[in-house]
Amino acid sequence: MAPTMKRTLVVGEVIEVTIEKVAHGGHFIARHEGCVIFVRHAIPGEKCRIQITSVGSSFNRADVVETLEASTDRVVAPCEYSNRNGCGGCDFQHITIERQRKLKADVITEQFARIAKMEMAVEVESVGPELGWRSRITSTTDKNGRLGFIGSRSHTVIPVSNCLVAAKEIRFSELAARTWKGDMRVEIAASNSDERSISLMPTRGESKSRLSEGPAILHEKVLDKALEVSNNSFWQGHVNAPSVLSEVVRDFAGVKNADHVLDLYGGVGLFAAALIDMVGSEGRIELIEGSKSATSDASRNFAENTNVKVITGDVATHLPRINSADVVVLDPPRDGAGKIVVSEIARLKPRTIVYVACDPAALARDTGYFLERGYSLVKLRAFDLFPMTHHIECVARFEPAKVS
Structure with missing residues (x-):
């Protein structure tokens, strides 16, 4: 059978499609006469009338202009600006919160299957309010x-x-x-x-x-720690995120007395503060962070802790100067840690690695690198730290792979 000819779509054109599935980035996939279209403000299974907003050689973009057959999970967005001509901030307000989390779980599963070649099923957990959360x-x-x-x-x-x-x-x-x-x-x-x-x-x-x-x-x-955060320093956006993530990192890390802990991309010291009492006076924490504003805050936050060393600089540059670590915690930016940093972490032979990730695609890629370096993903939790948007936060625990 001859392949279906791919038609050239035109910006402004209105067509009818059936929405297939969610895509990474808050869009939904539809197809029309051989063309792949990323659609905003849709839900899988819906039949919609969409308008093409941009065209390309591999995919096109469109907005829903009319829902012909609506999903039972479609709701009226609580915000008047959540629409195709609105502010662009919340891409999921038209979906029930329960379905939002299922869609985010689907994205995690798809990214791990496609990038890390792993089967991964995870529940995206609520952390509190869906509105009024962003600090x-x-x-x-x-x-x-x-x-x-x-x-x-x-x-x-x-x-x-x-x-x-x-x-x-x-x-x-x-x-x-x-x-x-x-x-x-x-x-x-x-x-x-x-x-x-x-x-x-x-x-x-x-x-x-x-x-x-x-x-x-x-x-x-x-939790029980007070931290200073300058205006130019990174801080988690959801009002409940700092405490939720600190508790999960503390649980996953399994830090023992006298441990040497690395806190990579450590910011003002959120996770170092969660772990400092666990390492005890005989243990130590090295925090590495590129932002001078954040390390200035961290230095003040741990001024009374002589066993916390704060280092300003690039993580990939400083890791080769370290010879070993018992536990490594990392919270890299959206594009992830990357192959060089993962290789350096594995070289240190930590018994536990805790990876906080705001992009499941980057986490899936780095999981593949850890697998190549002898570390297995043993636990993964996902959190809805950005309700009404497509963003997700994951916390992963890696351990040395068991050899049979």
Whole structure:
């Protein structure tokens, strides 16, 4: 049988399709006359009328303009800006929260099957509220000084009067009522000590952000530890994420008294704080982090802990200078640790590796590297730290592979 000819789609064209499955990145896959289409605001199994928004040689993009046969998991989005012409921030608000988590689990399974060649079934766990959870918000003002967010795959700022996923401490509606300077990036951070800071920077040029309101250092209490976090330092976005992840890392790490622990991409010391009491006075923790702001915070956070060494620099550069470790914890950026860092970690022969990942594709790739270096994935948990969006957080535990 001759292969089906692939038709060339046109931007703006409206066609009818049946949605097949979720794809990594918050889109859903459909096919039409040999063409693969990534569709926004759909649900698998639905029959939809979609409009093509971009075309390419390998795939095309589209938005749902009408649902002809709706999924039973389709709901009215709680936010008025969650639509094809909206702010672009929440891609799953039209789906029940239970189905959102199942779709995210499907993505994890698919990424591990495709990249790591592993069968992986996991439940995406709730960590608390689906709205009002985000403690860090980056907004943008339009040329008229109205606060909003950049629309999906565009440079257009969509002004909004409120953000339903923002934590109440952000007080977003109050900020949206103000008139700001035009074309500015507005970074808002709130701590669980009821502090709020706002930093501003132009959307164009190389200028750095500057503090506009609030303290330069926020204070967070996680489990039984107090931590300082500067405006330019990374901190987990969900209000419950620091405590949830700290407890899981503590459980997975299995740290013993007198252990030598590496905390890679350690930030201000969230996980080091969770483990410091477990290593005891005879143990030690080395925290490596590239951000000078974060390591400055970490140095203050562990000023009284002489067995914590804070190192500023690239993880891949510093790891070769270390000869061994009992436990390694790593929380790399979205693109993962990579082959060089994984190889260096394996060289240290730790008994346990705990990997915190915000991208299942990067985690699946690095899992493959660990397998090549003699480490098996023995436990995986996934958390819905970004409700209403496609993002997922995973925590994986690796141990030396058992030789039969």
